[in-house]
Amino acid sequence: MPRTITVGLDGSPESRAAAEWAAREAELRGLTVRLVHVWEPVPESIAQAPLLGPETHRHWTERIPRESAEGLRRRHPGIEVSTEQLTGRPAQSLVDAAKDAEMLVLGSRGLGGIGGFLVGSVGLAVVAHTERPVVLVRAGEQTAAEHRTHPTGTPSTATALRPVVLGLDVADPDETLIGFAFEAAARRSVPLRVVHAWNPPPYYAYGMALEPAVEREMARGDAVILSEVLGLWRQKYPHVDVVEQSHYGSPSLLLIDASLEASLVVVGRRIRSSAVGAHIGTVTHAVLHHSTAPVAVVTHD
Structure with missing residues (x-):
């Protein structure tokens, strides 16, 4: 099995930033990226609602890893990107998915105005129970954010x-x-x-x-x-x-x-x-x- 960097996706800006960070890390390490989305079955009470059945819900969630993978392949043509749709509890599913990975990368919401992270219950549970390295990335962590900025305040890859x-x-x-x-x-x-x-x-x-x-x-x-x-x-x-x-x-x-x-x-x-x-x-x-x-x-x- 190829060595991979696994990313937990949920469609949020934070998870997309995590996927972008993982792609850059994969380029540095010569690894592949595996995008994992966990589909948690819709409770029966919601599944019976007229506007959102379980099949509709799953159809929309399956777009998340597919569209993210397409974007990564365009921006990082040198890396291999695969996708996987899992069913179950997000935290446990991600812990299981990390077992065969070099590392697991997750998104984490920034605290408005003062920087930093706001790690949710899923992220904390994964960090606490996986034995592989876990990287938390907040929204907006693009390549330029890892570089120093010019005196004008604008980051540059130079x-x-x-x-x-x-x-x-x-x-x-x-x-x-x-x-x-x-x-x-x-x-x-x-x-x-x-x-x-x-x-x-x-x-x-x-x-x-x-x-x-x-x-x-x-x-x-x-x-x-x-x-x-x-x-x-x-x-x-x-x-x-x-x-x-x-x-x-x-x-x-x-x-x-x-x-x-x-x-x-x-x-x-x-x-x-x-x-x-x-x-x-x-x-x-x-x-x-x-x-x-x-x-x-x-x-x-």
């Missing part, structure tokens, strides 16, 4: 691509997560900005002030650890310009701020054995909702 941003916990670094980010930066020929947030021991939060000398020493210690974690990866990817940023503060806020100048934000999600709850993690959850750049969630042990 300008440089924005860097890839990786959120990394040096206390528990994962090779799958780090490797994904380095590969993404290498394919785009852009710098990799690695963001690590550190905080003082818990007892400082209970009335003990952090002296400047102690803060500087802690900052140096974390910066050294970050450099050590990335040392072998720098050797493996010598052409990737790595920018290390180890700061005191909230990792969520630091990553959200870094997303303003990113083409892609890469964060992790730990695989948990419990079937109860959405195991996304507080940092990843915050970044999904508020990043201004596409977000790749990479699962790891």
Whole structure:
């Protein structure tokens, strides 16, 4: 079976933006794109309505992947695009569809006026339960949005691509997560900005002030650890310009701020054995909702 990037389509501008992002990624990776639309059977009460029967509903939904595929083939003639219509619950169907894919790409609605995402229940459920990388793309994320803008404010493909941003916990670094980010930066020929947030021991939060000398020493210690974690990866990817940023503060806020100048934000999600709850993690959850750049969630042990 050909290696694919699978896209969940529902006909919204967000899912069309996701398909466009997936096509560009497929060009970089030499993969095919698989457009998946999940048709959820119409409840009997609606199916009996005179103006919308189940056959009519399905006829219209089948147009979604077909028309999207035609558009992608015109704009990206070098990639292979296939379509598939599934029947069932959208979240579970997309989780199942992602099992044989390199990654799953979904659309996510932007928060009006302040940027960021508004991840719906289907998107959160898919992120929480799939073990393949999932990329969330908001509406309007076209090729130019990944590039820096000219002083006039107009983006251009002649300008440089924005860097890839990786959120990394040096206390528990994962090779799958780090490797994904380095590969993404290498394919785009852009710098990799690695963001690590550190905080003082818990007892400082209970009335003990952090002296400047102690803060500087802690900052140096974390910066050294970050450099050590990335040392072998720098050797493996010598052409990737790595920018290390180890700061005191909230990792969520630091990553959200870094997303303003990113083409892609890469964060992790730990695989948990419990079937109860959405195991996304507080940092990843915050970044999904508020990043201004596409977000790749990479699962790891």
